[in-house]
Amino acid sequence: MKASLIRCVLIEDEVLAAGRLHRMLLQADAHVEVVAELGSVAQARRWFANALPVDLIFADVQLADGLCFDIFESHPSPTPIVLTTSYDEYALRAFKHERLGYLLKPIKRSELQAIMRDFRATRFDSSTHSYGQRIRSFLARLFQFGKDQKGEVMS
Amino acid sequence: MEKPRLYDRYIRLIGIPLIGFLMPFAMHPDDFLEFGLVFRNSVFLSFTSTLLLWEGDRQLFLESRRRFPLFSQTRQRLIWQTITVVLYTLVVSVSVNYWICGKLLNFHEGTDLLSDFRINLIPTIIVTLCYESVYFFQSWKENVQKAEKLARVSLESQLAVLKSQLDPHFLFNSLNTLASMIDDNEPASAYLEQLADVYRYVLVNREKNLVSLEEEMQFLDAYIYLNKTRFRENLQIEKQLVSTAMGRRIAPLSLQLLVENAIKHNVVSKENPLIIKILEEGPDYLVIANNVQAKTILRSNGRDESTRIGLQNLRERYRLLTNQSIEITSDAVQFRVRIPLIAA
Numbered sequence: 001m002k003a004s005l006i007r008c009v010l011i012e013d014e015v016l017a018a019g020r021l022h023r024m025l026l027q028a029d030a031h032v033e034v035v036a037e038l039g040s041v042a043q044a045r046r047w048f049a050n051a052l053p054v055d056l057i058f059a060d061v062q063l064a065d066g067l068c069f070d071i072f073e074s075h076p077s078p079t080p081i082v083l084t085t086s087y088d089e090y091a092l093r094a095f096k097h098e099r100l101g102y103l104l105k106p107i108k109r110s111e112l113q114a115i116m117r118d119f120r121a122t123r124f125d126s127s128t129h130s131y132g133q134r135i136r137s138f139l140a141r142l143f144q145f146g147k148d149q150k151g152e153v154m155s
Numbered sequence: 156m157e158k159p160r161l162y163d164r165y166i167r168l169i170g171i172p173l174i175g176f177l178m179p180f181a182m183h184p185d186d187f188l189e190f191g192l193v194f195r196n197s198v199f200l201s202f203t204s205t206l207l208l209w210e211g212d213r214q215l216f217l218e219s220r221r222r223f224p225l226f227s228q229t230r231q232r233l234i235w236q237t238i239t240v241v242l243y244t245l246v247v248s249v250s251v252n253y254w255i256c257g258k259l260l261n262f263h264e265g266t267d268l269l270s271d272f273r274i275n276l277i278p279t280i281i282v283t284l285c286y287e288s289v290y291f292f293q294s295w296k297e298n299v300q301k302a303e304k305l306a307r308v309s310l311e312s313q314l315a316v317l318k319s320q321l322d323p324h325f326l327f328n329s330l331n332t333l334a335s336m337i338d339d340n341e342p343a344s345a346y347l348e349q350l351a352d353v354y355r356y357v358l359v360n361r362e363k364n365l366v367s368l369e370e371e372m373q374f375l376d377a378y379i380y381l382n383k384t385r386f387r388e389n390l391q392i393e394k395q396l397v398s399t400a401m402g403r404r405i406a407p408l409s410l411q412l413l414v415e416n417a418i419k420h421n422v423v424s425k426e427n428p429l430i431i432k433i434l435e436e437g438p439d440y441l442v443i444a445n446n447v448q449a450k451t452i453l454r455s456n457g458r459d460e461s462t463r464i465g466l467q468n469l470r471e472r473y474r475l476l477t478n479q480s481i482e483i484t485s486d487a488v489q490f491r492v493r494i495p496l497i498a499a
Contacts, residue, residue, distance in 0.1 A: 014328070020335035062324070086327035087358070105331035106351050 003031045003120065009051075010037045011044050011059040011068055012084065017105070021058060021084070024109060029116045041066040048075040056119060057081045058103075082115055161213070161286070171209050174278050175202030182274070196260055203255060205278050207247050212279055215239045216286045226294040236283060244279045248272040323358050327351060346384055349377040360407040364476060365497060368441070369401040375410045375433075382418060389423045395434040400441070403496040406472045410443065413469075413492050416462050417445040420490075436493060444491040469494075 008025060012018040018037045025032050035054060038044040041063050048071065057079050059068040072081065083102040103111055179197035216236065223232035248271045330351045337343040356374040360366055372394075379392050392414075414431055423429040431445045466483065473481050479495040 014332060016332050016335035017328075020331075020338055023338060086331065087323035087355070104351075104355070105327050106334040106347060107331065108348050 003029075006032045006056055006116075006119070007054045008032055008034050008056045008058060009047075009054050010034055011039075011057065011063070011071065012037065013039050013060060013064045015039075017060070021107060021112075024107065024112050025058075025116075028109065028113045029120075032116070040064055041068070041070050044068075044071045045074055048077070053077065054079055059083055061085045080119065161217075163213070163286075167209065167213075170282075171206050172202065174209075174281070175205040178205070178274065178277070200251065200255060200260075204247060204251050204275055207251070208244060208275060208278050209282050211243050211247065212240055212282045213286065215243060216283060216290075220290065226298045229291065229294075233287070236287065240279055240283055241276075244275050245272055248275050251275075323354075326354060346381065349380045352377040353381060357408065363407050365404040366407045367401065367499070368396075368403050368405055368496065371405055371407060371410055372396070372401070375414065378411050378414065382414075386418075386423050386429075389425055389428045390418070391428055391430045393430065393432045393434075395432075396441075397435060400435050400438070400496060402499050404499055405441065405494060405496060406469070406476060409469055409472070409494060410441075412465050413443040416465060417443075417490065419462065420449060421445065422448040422450055435496075439496055440493050441496055442491060442493045444489055447485070447488055447490050466492075 006029065010018050010021055012021060018039070022034050022037065025034060036047055036051070038047055042065055059071070059081055061068055061083055068083070084105060084107060085102055086105045103115065176198060178201040179194060183194065183197060219232045219236045219239070222235065223229075248268060252268055252271055330347060334344060334347050337347065353374065356370075356377070360370075360374075379390075382390055383392075410433070417429065417431050421429050427448045429445060429448070431443065434442050434444075436442045470481050473479065473495065477495055477497055481495070482493040484491045484493075
């Protein structure tokens with residue numbers, strides 16, 4: 001059976017880092033299409049305002065003009081999000097049990113592959129009724145964490 | 156320089172007439188009751204003298220501030236003020252006595268020049284003291300504030316330097332950028348991943364008291380990988396650990412410290428490979444041992460000191476964590492450290 005295409009969006013303010021993630025994604029899963037690379041909160045907001053839904057979002061937590069949580073707050077969507085983080089957001093380890101969570105930079109091939117395998121296993125498995133619920137609770141906690149973080153990071 | 160402002164308009168408007176009136180009143184209270192010519196002349200003279208002295212002293216004070224504006228010049232300013240103000244008072248006394256009393260009023264109340272001068276010194280001293288003390292406390296306050304601000308700025312800049320040196324964000328973002336640049340170089344990418352793991356472990360765990368042996372061994376593997384890349388087969392690590400030990404706990408970075416010390420102290424070469432053994436001794440101890448092939452140059456360059464402190468530090472940590480201590484045995488062929496494994 002041919003695997004279905006996963007349409008991804010990358011939110012990353014460093015051009016080199018975005019390029020690397022793009023290449024690694026294509027290597028990790030043969031049926032991935034990166035439909036957009038977005039470099040800032042502002043650009044991402046514009047894009048999400050008009051775009052068709054995608055399957056998976058990879059987002060750097062700290063962007064040049066804000067936190068990625070700002071985007072998801074103004075454009076809530078049920079799309080799963082994988083956070084790519086360097087260090088401060090180490091607390092995001094807490095989200096691990098939500099399955100779709102985070103990648104630490106520098107991103108490892110093996111970890112990205114594990115994420116994509118995980119995604120395929122749950123995303124297209126219609127028997128896991130709790131999936132939607134899980135995503136919603138993940139996002140709820142994400143926003144809460146984003147607010148907490150903003151208090152510290154932005155102040 | 157900015158023209159000094161005194162904000163003394165109201166005090167002058169009130170102070171000059173007040174002193175001008177109070178001086179003769181204090182000196183001749185009897186005349187006041189009569190309100191005769193003597194008293195009126197006295198008030199007029201006193202008022203004139205006070206006006207001349209106050210305004211003149213004020214100008215002299217401003218001039219002294221212009222000449223010696225700094226807090227550190229307070230001594231010079233005071234000396235300059237004293238001399239000029241006393242001279243000025245003398246000039247005013249003589250002038251008032253000669254021109255106003257003698258020529259204008261033809262009024263002689265029977266006082267001599269010296270006592271006039273002494274009386275005139277009173278408003279002079281009051282005025283000069285007031286101006287100078289206000290100025291003195293202002294400069295003193297500014298000085299203290301400046302010193303405080305300086306200390307704060309210096310502290311902030313030190314902190315900023317420290318932060319920028321240690322900012323883990325910067326480190327890992329940079330490593331990620333580097334990773335994108337060496338993407339097609341498999342060994343370099345692998346090395347970078349291990350390097351990032353080593354630093355992340357150090358940053359995350361350095362504050363902790365205990366970690367599981369499993370975590371520490373994973374980190375040690377990454378650390379050994381980095382060293383093996385440098386030393387190849389000249390560095391050999393032999394591990395003999397059973398899985399049950401992995402759940403027990405040790406002080407973070409303790410194994411890494413011991414491996415680092417072994418590499419730092421010993422020759423690592425093709426002819427003399429360094430062999431580090433990590434093994435269990437019973438269920439409660441872990442032993443790190445290496446063959447001794449000391450670098451002769453080491454003792455002279457001060458690194459020995461840092462090693463001693465490192466070991467001392469490790470010993471102290473274990474003393475605080477448990478009632479067991481680490482045990483160091485060393486002879487000509489083997490250096491051996493035994494550390495307790497703490498139950499989870």
